Amino acid sequence: MNNNISTKKKLINFLTVWRALIILLLMCVVASIIAPSFLSVGNLFNVIRQISVVAIIGCGMTFVILTGGIDLSVGSIVGLAGVLAAGVLAATDNVFLAVGIGVVIGIACGIVNGFFVSVCGIPPFIATLGMMTLLRGCVLVYTGGKPIPIKNDIYKYIGKGEPLGIPLPIIMLVIIFIIAYVILTYTRFGRSVYAFGGNREAARLSGIPVIKTEWLVYIINGFLCGIAGVILTARLGSAQSTNGTGYELDAIAAVILGGTSLSGGTGFVLPTVVGALIMGIIDNILTLLNVNPHATNIVKGAVILIAVLADKKVKDLSAKVED
Amino acid sequence: MQSNEYILELDSIVKTFPGVRALDGVHLEVKGGEVHALCGENGAGKSTLMKIISGAQPYTSGKMKVDGQEVKFHSTKDAERKGIAMIYQEFNLVSDLTVAENMYLGRLPKSKLGTVDWKKLNQDAQNTLDKLGLKINCKTKIRNLSVAEAQMTEIAKCLTIGARIIIMDEPTAALTDEEIKMLFTIIDELKKNGISILYISHRMDEIFTISDRITVFRDGKHVATKNTKDTNYDDVVAMMVGKNITDLYPKRNYQSAEVVFELKNISGKGVHDVNLQLHKGEILGIAGLMGSGNIELSKIVFGAIPQKAGEVYVEGKKVNSSTPIKALNAGIGFVSDDRKQEGLVLIRSVKENVSLSSLKNLSKGPFLDKKKELESVAKNVQRLNIKISGINQNVGNLSGGNQQKVVFAKVLETNPSICIFDEPTRGVDVGAKAEIYQIMDNLTKEGKSIILISSDLPELIGMSDRILVMREGEIVKEIMKEEANQEIVLAYASGGVSE
Numbered sequence: 001m002n003n004n005i006s007t008k009k010k011l012i013n014f015l016t017v018w019r020a021l022i023i024l025l026l027m028c029v030v031a032s033i034i035a036p037s038f039l040s041v042g043n044l045f046n047v048i049r050q051i052s053v054v055a056i057i058g059c060g061m062t063f064v065i066l067t068g069g070i071d072l073s074v075g076s077i078v079g080l081a082g083v084l085a086a087g088v089l090a091a092t093d094n095v096f097l098a099v100g101i102g103v104v105i106g107i108a109c110g111i112v113n114g115f116f117v118s119v120c121g122i123p124p125f126i127a128t129l130g131m132m133t134l135l136r137g138c139v140l141v142y143t144g145g146k147p148i149p150i151k152n153d154i155y156k157y158i159g160k161g162e163p164l165g166i167p168l169p170i171i172m173l174v175i176i177f178i179i180a181y182v183i184l185t186y187t188r189f190g191r192s193v194y195a196f197g198g199n200r201e202a203a204r205l206s207g208i209p210v211i212k213t214e215w216l217v218y219i220i221n222g223f224l225c226g227i228a229g230v231i232l233t234a235r236l237g238s239a240q241s242t243n244g245t246g247y248e249l250d251a252i253a254a255v256i257l258g259g260t261s262l263s264g265g266t267g268f269v270l271p272t273v274v275g276a277l278i279m280g281i282i283d284n285i286l287t288l289l290n291v292n293p294h295a296t297n298i299v300k301g302a303v304i305l306i307a308v309l310a311d312k313k314v315k316d317l318s319a320k321v322e323d
Numbered sequence: 324m325q326s327n328e329y330i331l332e333l334d335s336i337v338k339t340f341p342g343v344r345a346l347d348g349v350h351l352e353v354k355g356g357e358v359h360a361l362c363g364e365n366g367a368g369k370s371t372l373m374k375i376i377s378g379a380q381p382y383t384s385g386k387m388k389v390d391g392q393e394v395k396f397h398s399t400k401d402a403e404r405k406g407i408a409m410i411y412q413e414f415n416l417v418s419d420l421t422v423a424e425n426m427y428l429g430r431l432p433k434s435k436l437g438t439v440d441w442k443k444l445n446q447d448a449q450n451t452l453d454k455l456g457l458k459i460n461c462k463t464k465i466r467n468l469s470v471a472e473a474q475m476t477e478i479a480k481c482l483t484i485g486a487r488i489i490i491m492d493e494p495t496a497a498l499t500d501e502e503i504k505m506l507f508t509i510i511d512e513l514k515k516n517g518i519s520i521l522y523i524s525h526r527m528d529e530i531f532t533i534s535d536r537i538t539v540f541r542d543g544k545h546v547a548t549k550n551t552k553d554t555n556y557d558d559v560v561a562m563m564v565g566k567n568i569t570d571l572y573p574k575r576n577y578q579s580a581e582v583v584f585e586l587k588n589i590s591g592k593g594v595h596d597v598n599l600q601l602h603k604g605e606i607l608g609i610a611g612l613m614g615s616g617n618i619e620l621s622k623i624v625f626g627a628i629p630q631k632a633g634e635v636y637v638e639g640k641k642v643n644s645s646t647p648i649k650a651l652n653a654g655i656g657f658v659s660d661d662r663k664q665e666g667l668v669l670i671r672s673v674k675e676n677v678s679l680s681s682l683k684n685l686s687k688g689p690f691l692d693k694k695k696e697l698e699s700v701a702k703n704v705q706r707l708n709i710k711i712s713g714i715n716q717n718v719g720n721l722s723g724g725n726q727q728k729v730v731f732a733k734v735l736e737t738n739p740s741i742c743i744f745d746e747p748t749r750g751v752d753v754g755a756k757a758e759i760y761q762i763m764d765n766l767t768k769e770g771k772s773i774i775l776i777s778s779d780l781p782e783l784i785g786m787s788d789r790i791l792v793m794r795e796g797e798i799v800k801e802i803m804k805e806e807a808n809q810e811i812v813l814a815y816a817s818g819g820v821s822e
Binding site: 186187188189191192194195198199201202203204205206207208209265266 | 627670683686
């Protein structure tokens with residue numbers, strides 16, 4: 001009897017962590033049956049390259065959501081970092097300066113977000129909603145609504161280069177996620193993030209520097225958005241005022257599909273990649289099948305709802321086993 | 324004959340929660356038109372009993388009779404239909420509706436057209452208010468009433484639903500002396516109309532002023548029911564407290580004159596100008612009723628809530644303990660009275676909780692030293708005898724006693740010289756209690772000093788070498804272990820004794 005329960009528990013634990021991976025594998029099987037071209041290396045790289053920007057944002061978003069917060073301004077930060085980098089590039093033709101500006105803008109936006117949330121105590125939803133609108137406004141004012149073309153080939157290499165035959169954005173994606181994993185699993189700061197998200201007051205009374213921890217989380221998120229903004233413009237070969245629009249929802253969806261709890265305190269960063277892949281594959285299959293692009297959102301939305309429903313079921317089940 | 328005299332009878336009521344027997348065969352009889360006071364310490368089962376009588380919770384076994392007829396309530400509505408209504412400490416009033424609307428909420432009189440019959444509503448409401456001698460206009464919005472008036476409105480509401488038994492839970496907690504007098508006048512009025520009151524209060528003086536009979540509970544059991552005029556204050560307190568279990572508490576022999584911790588003129592929320600000294604190896608108890616400021620004092624000293632004024636000295640050196648981080652660095656450890664909200668991250672593992680306060684010591688640079696952490700957590704789990712299936716088990720799945728030990732482990736991991744323990748055994752079973760007492764005794768033998776804050780008087784007296792009594796934010800009395808007994812402590816805490 002006892003034995004029975006523990007195997008059941010193990011199975012549920014496995015399901016809880018790797019649920020996203022199971023969904024992903026199922027989708028790959030289905031995709032390869034209905035669209036045989038899906039499994040080609042070229043197509044798979046294409047999928048990963050396409051999701052790399054959202055996945056990198058999702059990485060930062062995982063930190064934020066682990067603290068029980070949310071950041072709606074990520075799409076606008078990506079947009080602003082991208083257009084300013086492109087603008088600097090157009091003016092100076094200095095790639096290092098351009099990339100530097102993009103990253104610094106991201107960090108600066110993160111500092112402001114974190115200031116409002118952790119120091120001023122404004123609910124993250126509200127603070128970042130304000131920033132989302134404000135930053136998008138900055139993008140529009142700066143560009144005047146016109147795209148900024150990128151002519152520098154070194155800059156473009158960031159988005160399109162393929163050292164050793166592997167697209168550079170994919171290499172960056174892997175490096176970023178490994179670092180994020182190490183931070184969350186092996187550092188004091190990572191432990192503080194989980195404790196903060198699990199119970200802020202208990203963390204504070206245990207001597208965790210709560211304001212610093214929360215603030216840093218938004219800065220990391222802003223930093224990654226800056227990188228994402230650079231990659232996006234480099235890949236597209238131009239910076240447009242609409243860049244990054246709607247990415248916040250894709251990033252949040254990736255985090256949630258990856259099994260991180262919106263209420264904070266539980267979840268892992270690596271499954272966020274899987275969550276982003278699921279979103280990307282949906283797009284890819286529908287494109288391969290020539291489905292009306294407007295219908296893509298219907299399928300995406302439905303997948304998110306189903307995944308969250310499954311999440312709840314698994315949680316209820318594990319609660320039952322605990323009893 | 325009995326069925327005529329008693330309007331409410333409870334016979335052998337048992338209520339069990341998973342792992343706890345909250346009520347163990349309780350008897351209670353309420354006569355028509357009497358004020359029946361219920362006394363007992365925290366956790367004696369009063370509130371559970373009230374919830375059962377008012378239909379908010381079902382009971383496990385036993386019989387409940389109203390007017391001699393057996394009843395079984397499935398909701399508070401069922402109880403109201405039998406004439407039983409309860410007034411909670413937090414009122415159930417809608418603040419943006421008028422007094423009249425609140426009194427008839429859900430039962431608003433209707434006109435022929437199906438709309439609200441405002442004229443009848445206001446007339447009926449005002450009549451009821453007038454009958455109680457209340458000077459409240461029924462068209463006033465609740466948010467414009469004082470706390471006392473809101474409470475009177477609640478009572479008036481009970482009358483409109485035809486209540487014959489009104490349960491009042493700490494009705495005077497938020498009232499001024501003037502308002503309490505007003506409440507008592509109204510209670511007298513209700514009695515004259517044959518309405519019975521079940522009156523719960525911690526304030527003994529009130530109970531002796533207003534009640535006709537007193538029933539005492541202890542540990543979920545009925546101890547005695549007496550006519551108020553046939554008993555006295557000491558008698559009731561003695562019954563509430565019961566006999567001490569002497570061997571639950573370790574035999575302490577403490578002697579020290581070395582002051583290791585000193586508070587000078589500490590002020591903050593609910594605390595005024597407190598001075599105290601703690602000696603090396605001493606357990607200093609701080610007693611006080613709810614709102615006396617003893618819990619607040621501990622939180623101020625640990626920096627959990629703001630320190631407005633005052634100085635803290637550890638081993639003769641002035642320290643800054645204005646935030647938990649600074650307090651921990653100064654060697655002050657703190658166990659909160661609210662383990663679930665303030666003590667533990669319930670959704671994380673035993674390991675992460677135990678090491679939470681000492682991550683710095685368990686790290687090399689920014690990286691956690693996982694091996695060191697594992698060893699240190701395992702050592703503490705073993706030392707405090709925490710029963711877990713593994714150190715990666717979620718703390719939320721542990722029993723209350725084991726959860727509390729995890730909190731202790733977390734605090735001890737920081738190796739504090741001063742330990743502040745707020746309600747260290749709240750919601751903990753007797754076995755784990757004894758273990759926690761043993762842990763505390765051992766800590767003092769290691770040279771640590773403890774401030775113990777507890778509303779559990781036997782515990783406070785059993786464990787403390789010295790007791791300070793707080794009332795209204797100030798220390799009003801120092802009692803040495805030899806002179807301490809519950810009557811004295813309660814008397815000073817409740818202001819029953821003047822200086």
